[in-house]
Amino acid sequence: MNLQQLKDTAAAMVAPGRGILAMDESHPTCNKRFEKLGIPTTEEKRQEYRHMLLKENEMGQFIGGAILFDETIRQQTLDGQPFAERLQQIGIVPGIKVDQGAKELALHPGEKVTEGLDGLRDRLKEYYELGARFAKWRAVITIGPDIPSQACLVANAHALARYAALCQETDIVPIVEPEVLMDGSHTIERSYEVTHAIQKCVFEHLKEQGVAWEGMVLKPNMVVSGYDCAERADVQQVAEATVRCLRATVPLEVPGIAFLSGGQTDEEATSHLNAMNQLGQNLPWALTFSYGRALQQAAMQAWNGDSANIDRAARVILHRARMNGAAAKGRYSTEMEQAA
Ligand code: 13P
DSSP: OOHHHHHHHHHHHTOTTOEEEEEOOOHHHHHHHHHHTTOOOOHHHHHHHHHHHTOOTTHHHHEEEEEEOHHHHTOBOTTSOBHHHHHHHTTOEEEEEOOOOEEEOTTOTTOEEEOOOTTHHHHHHHHHHTTOOEEEEEEEEOOOSSOSOHHHHHHHHHHHHHHHHHHHHTTOEEEEEEEEOOOSSOOHHHHHHHHHHHHHHHHHHHHHTTOOGGGOEEOOOOOOOOTTOSSOOOHHHHHHHHHHHHHHHSOTTOOEEEEOOTTOOHHHHHHHHHHHHHSOOOOSSEEEEEESHHHHHHHHHHHTTOGGGHHHHHHHHHHHHHHHHHHTTTOOOTHHHHHO
């Protein structure tokens, strides 16, 4: 393990005013989003789409790292350049999703555990050769009347820690993603309780496996009310609860925390991040974004599967990247949306 290299990679991923573009949707997820818009679910269309996302050179000013899916890291842009090389060219660190999805947790109806540890050491070595310098593994925690169970928290935290140790051994920075889903009618207090529990459990397991704090990035959910909660917490409440939770669980040495968007609207996700960075709490870690949907959805609609729309759609995602880059510095305002 080369700790200096891990630190340098992590620093580049969450550099001031930059965040991470999650463009690592698996085939089923990507196809589902294409189908909704009537876009053909072919390899060629996925390639064209991802070419569009990285078309603007300026993306590198706001994006420090981009997470690719296995298919994409082996593909080329429409100009014939490998995607990992395209990312390096515009100053973005290439990353790779390495988990193999959340599966039913045995004996625990309604709960999931993420798989993918078997053979991971060899897969990481290959991805390193292909240019990846960081990886992602997502665990999924569902809130319900009697869940999550301790069994679910421990199984997922253990897998995340094993994954993170394997990454660091290969000089790949692990993004550790324990996602508490926003589905349900739970309150923000319940969201806090579960988010706190999983984060605490994850850091205990990371410590046990010897993972170096300086060479990892945490990708958490924000502490929000469930989608169907009767009284949803406002932006300020979300910002305060989220930062309070992180202060209670995340070691000071972790260089960066990059949030998932989890189904928030584009402007909600940007406003929440901005509010956290405006709290003026002199936080020890960079607080930034690692959004999938909240960066991509407007651009996907603008593209709509038509190559004639590539240039316009590329400017749409550049705009969202710029807004979130501003939020990562606490300098976003909704007027900036109108100005564009
Ligand atoms: P969302 O921002 O769409 O939640 O996706 C982020 C991600 O990478 C989930 O693993």
